[in-house]
């Protein structure tokens with residue numbers, strides 16, 4: 001399986017999944033070079049966000065090389081931040097151009113993070129719904145707050161990573 005994590009949260013989820021099972025291909029994508037440098041992996045793609053055309057020829061080539069033997073891609077994005085919410089759309093469009101099967105796993109931010117983040121996330125989902133993809137799985141961070149068995153936000157993030165991985169395994173046998 002090929003799992004791709006986008007942005008700060010998406011890369012964290014991918015790292016959690018890597019700690020449960022190393023048997024997959026993991027590709028980390030971020031616009032934050034410092035964060036990307038700290039990730040122990042050779043499969044990383046840096047997308048600078050200083051111009052509007054996020055995915056240029058160089059980045060497309062990097063994707064092509066890393067994904068050349070992969071038919072299905074499982075893409076993880078924790079929505080709400082600017083980078084992730086925009087980049088996920090551009091990446092999905094590019095994966096479709098490359099004729100890949102695309103399964104998407106996104107999370108909605110916590111309500112306490114503010115209306116702006118929630119709106120950014122929901123806009124992104126509306127765009128994703130317009131693209132022909134294999135599946136769009138939406139997880140709401142706020143649902144996890146209702147579970148009493150946690151001590152910190154980090155505990156919730158671990159629960160979310162578990163849930164996403166369970167769903168990826170389900171989708172990959174369909």
Ligand SMILES: Nc1nc2c(ncn2[C@@H]2O[C@H](COP(=O)(O)OP(=O)(O)OP(=O)(O)O)[C@@H](O)[C@H]2O)c(=O)[nH]1
Pocket residue numbers: 006007008009010012013078079080081082083084085107108109110113117141157160161
């Ligand atoms: N599941 C999970 N969600 C996270 C984690 N860190 C942040 N988030 C959620 O993801 C949302 C987006 O955060 P990031 O992924 O850091 O955002 P980004 O796209 O990198 O944003 P910018 O760098 O500000 O453009 C946050 O509002 C949180 O709701 C994490 O470790 N795990």
Ligand SMILES: [Mg+2]
Pocket residue numbers: 007008032081083
């Ligand atoms: Mg970031």
